[in-house]
Amino acid sequence: MTILDKIVAHKKIEVAARKEILTVADLQSRPLFDKEPVSAKAWIGSPTKSGIIAEFKRQSPSKGLINGTAKVSDVAEGYFKAGASAMSVLTDQEFFGGTVDDLLAARSVSPVPIIRKDFIVDEYQIIEAKSIGADFILLIAACLTPKESKQYAAVARNLGMQVLLEVHNEEELNAHVDPCMDLIGVNNRNLKTFEVSIETSKALAEKIPNEFVKVSESGISNIENIKELKTYGYKGFLIGENFMKTENPAQAAIDFIGQL
Numbered sequence: 001m002t003i004l005d006k007i008v009a010h011k012k013i014e015v016a017a018r019k020e021i022l023t024v025a026d027l028q029s030r031p032l033f034d035k036e037p038v039s040a041k042a043w044i045g046s047p048t049k050s051g052i053i054a055e056f057k058r059q060s061p062s063k064g065l066i067n068g069t070a071k072v073s074d075v076a077e078g079y080f081k082a083g084a085s086a087m088s089v090l091t092d093q094e095f096f097g098g099t100v101d102d103l104l105a106a107r108s109v110s111p112v113p114i115i116r117k118d119f120i121v122d123e124y125q126i127i128e129a130k131s132i133g134a135d136f137i138l139l140i141a142a143c144l145t146p147k148e149s150k151q152y153a154a155v156a157r158n159l160g161m162q163v164l165l166e167v168h169n170e171e172e173l174n175a176h177v178d179p180c181m182d183l184i185g186v187n188n189r190n191l192k193t194f195e196v197s198i199e200t201s202k203a204l205a206e207k208i209p210n211e212f213v214k215v216s217e218s219g220i221s222n223i224e225n226i227k228e229l230k231t232y233g234y235k236g237f238l239i240g241e242n243f244m245k246t247e248n249p250a251q252a253a254i255d256f257i258g259q260l
């Protein structure tokens with residue numbers, strides 16, 4: 001069983017339990033449910049913005065504990081002031097130590113588009129994402145059938161949210177891509193071996209249709225990576241560990257984005 005299989009199996013049980021506590025109607029009655037989402041495509045694709053999607057991530061299956069002390073609201077405010085084009089908040093508790101409250105805390109201090117970074121396996125999580133103020137969601141091709149990806153993308157679009165489809169290879173891209181999606185992310189992390197290589201982004205760049213904003217995800221640790229990926233048409237750069245492993249992730253983002 002791969003780590004992704006374990007995460008998905010756990011997620012299905014977790015979502016079933018969450019549904020027992022809060023119904024869809026409960027989610028729809030939350031005040032943030034009616035908030036107009038901010039366009040991630042516009043912010044990340046803008047030539048006048050950094051393109052950095054700065055992530056709040058306490059721990060991960062590949063690295064264990066990354067940062068056990070950073071306060072999400074301080075980091076979110078700092079990422080915004082640093083000039084991040086978007087923020088990613090891990091809301092998975094079991095494997096990443098995140099919560100939906102983290103996203104709510106980030107939302108309360110930051111106007112940038114925020115992605116609910118989780119393993120979406122049920123429409124309920126998309127409605128929940130809207131109810132906590134997320135602007136866009138992640139759909140991971142490796143966790144879903146093409147039918148599910150397309151169906152979930154349509155649900156998000158109907159709610160006014162945008163979709164970042166994450167792929168690892170050309171087969172996933174071709175099978176899952178859909179007009180209801182907005183951004184395509186290439187994950188540089190092999191989820192079986194945890195090895196990271198930006199060569200994955202470079203190899204897939206020309207296969208991604210131009211109507212989607214291209215995002216390179218994982219293992220980005222220096223400005224040279226960004227400069228190189230930009231020549232392949234990437235506009236978005238998802239960075240987690242490089243900021244979160246420091247004592248002050250916001251300052252790390254300020255220093256990094258300041259060099260762009």
Ligand SMILES: O=C(O)c1ccccc1NCC(=O)[C@H](O)[C@H](O)COP(=O)(O)O
Pocket residue numbers: 003004055057060061062063187189191194217218219220238239240241242
């Ligand atoms: O990060 C992991 O170990 C991981 C394991 C299994 C599934 C997903 C995983 N990461 C999620 C992410 O997408 C990354 O947090 C994100 O791309 C940022 O990566 P990095 O800059 O390398 O922290």
